[in-house]
Ligand SMILES: Cc1cc2nc3c(=O)[nH]c(=O)nc-3n(C[C@H](O)[C@H](O)[C@H](O)COP(=O)(O)OP(=O)(O)OC[C@H]3O[C@@H](n4cnc5c(N)ncnc54)[C@H](O)[C@@H]3O)c2cc1C
């Protein structure tokens with residue numbers, strides 16, 4: 149047997165591993181430091197550690213989170229989780245399969261199933277599978293992701309709150325070389341790495357220092373937890389979108405016994421003023437009557453229990469990272485209205501993409517900051533096929549569904565009529581929303597098809613004769629103009645670097 153000098157023996161692999169572990173634990177030194185063990189931070193730690201990187205993951209609280217966000221994972225997110233080998237994180241958390249959406253427009257229902265998974269990846273002649281999502285308690289899913297990181301031999305997790313970046317200054321640039329943190333509120337700690345990934349969520353402490361974009365929030369989601377047994381949903385295993393004269397409302401089951409209601413309330417809604425009785429009064433007098441009858445009693449008792457919680461619904465376009473040694477990711481980098489439940493699907497697909505772009509075959513050494521920055525620029529553009537679609541769709545649908553002017557109301561009605569046509573008129577839009585179709589052009593095609601259908605709906609309502617008058621032509625033009633005004637700013641936001 150020839151002696152192969154460059155093949156490490158079992159024991160030398162083990163000792164390299166021990167040395168890395170010791171470097172992380174005692175010297176707080178690794179290839180990658182990740183700030184925040186949410187969806188993105190936990191998943192990317194595992195992804196990079198699987199490639200042999202030494203990873204430190206920092207989280208301010210390892211207690212199971214209790215939040216009203218990130219409770220429905222689209223099929224495109226489930227698929228990404230599988231690619232990362234993390235599909236087990238959806239097991240044993242009492243997750244509910246999601247087969248599509250039910251849209252209720254002034255109580256008129258239309259079912260929008262997820263389409264077939266377009267490609268058969270196994271290559272065998274099986275029946276095409278319907279795509280499926282999952283809904284669950286956010287905290288249980290996060291705890292599973294964190295457990296995967298905690299048990300990984302190449303990751304060390306610390307419970308500590310990151311307070312500052314550590315930088316190294318040169319004449320030409322500032323490089324991030326690590327972070328400073330506070331452990332148990334008293335002890336200062338320092339962690340060093342070639343690459344610092346900041347994934348500290350929607351209210352990111354570090355975004356303002358390293359990104360030129362700031363989030364804009366024009367509404368909040370108010371969350372209620374309903375007793376599932378008391379509110380049979382009209383379409384089980386579907387996300388429900390309730391459209392009325394109010395802003396949109398979502399309903400979906402998050403466990404065997406719990407159903408989540410998320411009620412969008414735009415800023416300065418008059419019926420939420422203190423004089424009118426606040427949000428509670430708005431929910432009882434304005435929102436309750438618009439719900440499917442089967443849901444009303446449970447909704448009413450949840451209002452009475454009064455455990456109302458809210459979260460801002462933000463829009464934040466992504467920006468290219470230009471700081472050596474740093475990558476801002478997840479909600480810290482990019483947010484869209486949660487109406488379409490796209491955030492975690494974006495985060496997990498970003499992890500899949502980053503993992504391939506930073507593969508040790510391409511980037512052997514993360515200290516090579518010019519190479520890493522180049523790969524992060526590629527990341528910014530390559531993620532667009534999926535994320536631009538999800539971002540633009542979320543913002544455009546929200547603008548329509550929270551309609552507050554005549555043209556928008558016609559677009560809203562047109563959109564619902566479009567869904568009622570079925571076939572490709574639902575497969576396309578829901579495939580985009582689900583993170584299955586990664587083609588921005590498909591989005592524009594459907595959006596303008598909706599705009600033209602809305603004009604047709606308006607003309608039919610006004611009578612055939614009026615269609616011949618200048619008034620109708622003007623209205624038609626205004627509707628089309630409004631569609632452009634809704635869509636173009638979001639497209640523009642995606643085209644900037
Ligand atoms: C109302 C609402 C509903 C939503 N519903 C859905 C949905 O149904 N489906 C979906 O896909 N998306 C949904 N989203 C979006 C989704 O929640 C986010 O996109 C996703 O959670 C982003 O993951 P993240 O890892 O970037 O941030 P987070 O999951 O927020 O994780 C950030 C982590 O960083 C930690 N942290 C913060 N600061 C520090 C610090 N200084 N030091 C150490 N740790 C720190 C936090 O404790 C947290 O664990 C919703 C959003 C909102 C607002």
Ligand SMILES: *[C@@H]1O[C@H](CO)[C@@H](O)[C@H](O)[C@H]1NC(C)=O
Nearest residue numbers: 165197198199200201301302
């Ligand atoms: C951990 O990293 C080593 C390289 O240091 C690598 O060989 C090993 O496969 C990684 N372990 C896992 C479980 O991915």
